[in-house]
Amino acid sequence: MTPNNSSSTRLGIIGFGQVGQAMAKVLTRSHSVTIFDLRTDQCRAHPLVENGDVTLASSSAALVDASDIVILCLPTPEASHAVAAHISGAMRPGLIVMETSTVTPQDVAALDAVLSPGGARVVDTAVIGGIHALSSGQAVFLVGAAQDDSDPISAVLKQLAAEVFYLNRQGGGMRAKLVANAVSHGVYVVLSEAIAVATAQDIPMSVIYRLLARESGLSRPLTHRIGERLFNGNFAGGMSTANARKDSKLFLETAHELKVPVFAIQAAHSVYEIAACEGMAADDYAIVATLWEKWIGRTLRAEEVSP
Structure with a gap:
């Protein structure tokens, strides 16, 4: 099955647990989505992968190369830091990294320190709501940035969220x-x-x-x-x-x-x-x-x- 890609923005999701799967389910309706998770065997067996709705990358760096926006959906702050270390060399100007994992504002600043020198923009995009709300596009997002309707992040969040709050500064969403x-x-x-x-x-x-x-x-x-x-x-x-x-x-x-x-x-x-x-x-x-x-x-x- 081929995704109905009405958007040219390529999305990458690192971390394909329940949150990553719920996001992918919604986003594949209008975006090209690539995923990566260390549990590759489980990923291959997932219907979204089996049906060709998402592409399974061979590595986190390969996912970055195939994406305009990288979404982190990881279980712990330590996992986010580890991923940032792995993908830092693949950063490029214009790339956006959305941190949706639950971390501290200090963790967001640390991710930015690792990834922004390569030209990437790190935005904390905290999620409120359960898996059902997320998979039905009814979650709430708290964004550590100012609102800009033309921003590709806003376009992505419109698909996932019932409401989005913009906190105007990095780390504000996590706070x-x-x-x-x-x-x-x-x-x-x-x-x-x-x-x-x-x-x-x-x-x-x-x-x-x-x-x-x-x-x-x-x-x-x-x-x-x-x-x-x-x-x-x-x-x-x-x-x-x-x-x-x-x-x-x-x-x-x-x-x-x-x-x-x-x-x-x-x-x-x-x-x-x-x-x-x-x-x-x-x-x-x-x-x-x-x-x-x-x-x-x-x-x-x-x-x-x-x-």
Whole structure:
């Protein structure tokens, strides 16, 4: 089967795991795609390779020679550094290297230091969303560059993404992804603690799930406390910090009585204790975020927020 190549931009994907495969599935619809992965036998057996939808390169350097944009889809920062060392000699002016692996901003800078002397441009292009979203062209991308609709990166991302955020500087995409992932991972621990305490009291999971799924549940701390109150500096009225502290304390006492260990919620409670000592007890508890304004010396207010 021959790809329907409506674009003259040649794409290369290094790393043909689940992410690389999902990207290739979408991109072969309008691009010539070459892949490379150390697991060559597995690659040869993949339907995209067997059907001729993608070309399997003999080496990472050979892939670079056959590509205008190289997409890194690797499992660890160490793997990205290793690949960069292998392909550095094949760099040329105009080549774009998109780092979609999850790495740090410092890793992106290190990749740039290795690859840009040969004329390549390194752009961090972090992915948010699961494999299903990516394979259906509905992922979210965080790009460490300014937006330019004529840029070949933008053309590629339009196929893969439901939404693209441009962070205007190298490393910005990875910075934003690490923050977003930290929220997801942290919230999951809080949820695990909460449903454990609910289970210990025989509260139906269907009830807890629906309560938290409502806008007044998990969404409200973001949309109301941050979007409507913190960003506007509006801390009058609402649920006071004193009441939030009281409710948090009652939950912790309940968990202790039930012998259910909690960690994240215990840590969060300490912030309400600090806020109370800082004279914030009467204000809406959205004000606790301003503690970080004091600690980092910068405002947390947004200049503009789109729903």
